[in-house]
Amino acid sequence: MLISNMEVVPGKKIISHLGLVQGSTVRAKHAGRDIMAGLKNIFGGELKGYTELLAESRDEAIERLKEQAQAIGANAIVNVRFSTSSIAAGASEIFVYGTAVIVEDR
């Protein structure tokens, strides 16, 4: 599965558009990490735990995006966009969407 956030795929030709596909996940941080984050809010610096958490969530959202695209018979997803929203204190939603297409070599 080819994933790209460009509208065109270099070296390939889009032969069919299959429409919008999306994947999302909601993750909460756990209390231990929250206490560490509270301390970090005094000293400053990177919150490695959160960085990893969000990266993992994004991977999962992309997995779901791929599953959806595969189910409708696409072999590539173009114009992919990410969106993050914090829906409650300590929980955030990661949303990824794109256009499922069928490409072939030019």
Next chain:
Amino acid sequence: MGQLIVFLVLLGLGYFFGRMAESRHYKRIHQREQAYRKLLVMPEKFPPIEYTRHGSTLVSGNVVISVDYFKTVAAGLRSFFGGRVAAYESLLDRARREAVLRMQEEAKAKGADAIYNLKFETARIGDSAGQGLGSVEVLAYGTALIPTPNMRAERIARANLATQNAG
């Protein structure tokens, strides 16, 4: 009185450790930006003609950076008087540049020549009390253009020819 002492201690800790973390981070950013200068990162939507035979894949980099206590207080004061909030400016600048560097790292590991259609995404992760900025997440993503195995073989052949001619 006790509260005031706690406040001043936190302020001092935030100022000292926060500044240290920031200057260290900037040093690392400058070093790595030097190292990755050759890997182009462009916000253009369509890559130029040289890249039309490349393979492509999505690459991204993210980072969550926390404010320190001093920055929180400084920004609080600033929002009373209005104007530039320099404390947060440097925080976001660091986060963006770090995110781009991580994206470049991923692209380099995949052997990319360039990254096109760079997009940024910024999200605020509030602290438990829900006041102030807490921490900020920046995500940078784009499409890495990776030379195909054929192109790589061609390049090596060309480089060998050049050295032979020179010798």
